[in-house]
Amino acid sequence: MSLADPPAIVPQPFGAQLRHWRQHRRLSQQGLAGEADISTRHLSFVETGRALPSREMVLRLAQRLDVPLRERNALLVAAGYAPMYRERPLADPALAPAREAIALILRAHEPNPALAVDRHWNLVAGNRMLAHLLAGADAGLMQGPVNVLRLSLHPRGLAGRIVNLGQWREHLFERLHQQVRATGDTVLSDLLAELQAYPVPEGAHDTRLGGEHLGVALPLQLRAPDGRVLSFISTTTVFGTAVDVTVQELALETFFPLDGPTGEALRQLAAAGEAPGPSPA
Structure with a gap:
């Protein structure tokens, strides 16, 4: 290895990874052992590397x-x-059914804007109404892969x-903090x-919740x-029975009108045609 080569990343042993996830979920060894129907002693041995788990136990x-x-x-x-x-x-051709399902769901939500993102919030697909939601954003932020959180909060x-x-x-x-914890x-x-370091425009610091939707949904x-x-409320849809990593990590975000004027505005935009917008990553 030359001096310019980066050091090799050594994967953590199973016991260390298991302990990380147990502590991440705020479970004691006794608590996890009880839920997994094994002895606390055996779980301790697995975490310290003194015992190897079976595939079924993993x-x-x-x-x-x-x-x-x-x-x-x-x-x-x-x-x-x-x-x-x-x-x-x-x-991948094998995921064609998943792509078709995503496209079908996104189209079905029109004239409401809807999009699909991957695990890092990069845009995967959007329906034709999404461009109206993103109108006016800097073209540099529209280059793929388009990160929708960065696009939302960037000045x-x-x-x-x-x-x-x-x-x-x-x-x-x-939401992002919960994902990091999970x-x-x-x-x-x-x-x-990165997002927390973005400058906040004057007058945007008030985070107090108010209005008739307090405790129901943040518009x-x-x-x-x-x-x-x-005014919109958003919902998130995931594939609950996915057995492919990529599919499990997809999330579909839909923005529904919160009042009559917003619904009417969306119908007018839909009738006017599709606005130019970002291409999926």
Whole structure:
């Protein structure tokens, strides 16, 4: 190895990874052992490397800890077994049914804007109404892969159009923080730090929740190019029975109108045709 070569990354042993996920889920050894129907002593031996788990035990522990499929594969490999869950690019011919399902769901939500993102919030696909939602964002942020969180909160993105930016920022930060806690993904952690460092426009610091929707859903209030304020609530859809890593990590975000004027504005935009927008990654 030359001096210019980066040091090799040595995977953590199974016991260390298991302990990480147990502590990540705030479980004691006794608590996890009880849920997995094994002895606390044996679990302790597995975590310290004094005992090797069976493949069935690896999968059982991963299920009890609600470990994502990507990380379940890592646990299996660390324990000396082959990965169980396949990870293929979404463009893989074998995932054509998944792509068709995504396209069908996104189209079905029109005239409401809807999009699909990967585990790092990069845009995978969007329906024809998405471009209207993203109108006015800097072209440089529209180059693939388009990260929708960066696009939303960047000063040259949608930040200047979001009326309740302070609230929306905190909402997105909390969602991202929950993902970091659940997955331990350093890319998401770095993204969160980047977003939190963005300058906040004057008057956008108030994060107090108010209005009739308090305790039900936080609206996204977006100022349209013609000056109208459009109010949305968002929902997230995932594939609940996915056995492919890529598919499990996809999320579909849909923005529904929160009032009559917003619904009417969306219908007018749909009738006017598709606005230019970003291409999926």
